[in-house]
Amino acid sequence: MIHLKMTGQLYLCPPEQPLDKHTHARMTFCGVKSELRFRDVRKFGFWNCLRLSEIATRVETELGPEPLALDFSGFQSLLRKHGGKKIKGWLLDQKIIAGIGNIYSDEILFRSGIRPDRLAGDLNPEEVRKLYRAMKSVLKKAIELKGSSISDYVDSSGEKGQFQQRHLVYDREGSLCRRCRQGVIDRKKIAGRSSFFCPSCQK
Numbered sequence: 354m355i356h357l358k359m360t361g362q363l364y365l366c367p368p369e370q371p372l373d374k375h376t377h378a379r380m381t382f383c384g385v386k387s388e389l390r391f392r393d394v395r396k397f398g399f400w401n402c403l404r405l406s407e408i409a410t411r412v413e414t415e416l417g418p419e420p421l422a423l424d425f426s427g428f429q430s431l432l433r434k435h436g437g438k439k440i441k442g443w444l445l446d447q448k449i450i451a452g453i454g455n456i457y458s459d460e461i462l463f464r465s466g467i468r469p470d471r472l473a474g475d476l477n478p479e480e481v482r483k484l485y486r487a488m489k490s491v492l493k494k495a496i497e498l499k500g501s502s503i504s505d506y507v508d509s510s511g512e513k514g515q516f517q518q519r520h521l522v523y524d525r526e527g528s529l530c531r532r533c534r535q536g537v538i539d540r541k542k543i544a545g546r547s548s549f550f551c552p553s554c555q556k
């Protein structure tokens with residue numbers, strides 16, 4: 354089980370390439386020339402070797418469904434089930450839905466027109482539809498553009514992601530909103546994380 358956390362990088366390279374001091378693990382494959390390396394400057398990431406049965410248990414107990422595989426009725430029922438949580442914390446809770454982090458939760462909520470401090474259970478049907486659509490479209494676009502390189506993130510071929518150029522609110526505190534051109538992007542700590550939103554077009 355691998356988690357990149359803040360600065361982890363997973364990449365393929367020729368086995369003879371010299372190891373740099375931030376490389377913590379490497380894996381070779383039968384019949385494949387390249388090896389897989391795990392590099393992490395700040396060492397928040399991890400690479401755990403587990404038995405298959407342990408992996409199944411951890412996925413089952415620690416992770417909710419994959420957002421891109423989740424159908425609309427499943428999404429609605431998760432909102433009802435955890436309706437007392439703020440929607441920002443709801444999106445970030447890996448036990449509810451797996452894989453959404455701080456950048457993407459802000460971008461999803463902005464595109465849905467929903468303030469991050471609203472309660473998950475208080476969204477009206479139109480907002481629930483918008484949130485579901487935004488979750489899928491933001492994640493699909495981000496995957497297509499190979500993620501957001503805001504510090505040193507690179508993909509497995511060493512390429513920087515390009516989704517940071519599509520960020521509409523994340524890390525834009527004090528800037529004019531790109532959609533309504535009236536609101537100034539605000540930043541508040543919600544669910545323990547910095548949350549960026551437009552007070553004018555997110556209700």
Ligand SMILES: [Zn+2]
Binds near residue numbers: 532533534536553
């Ligand atoms: Zn706005």
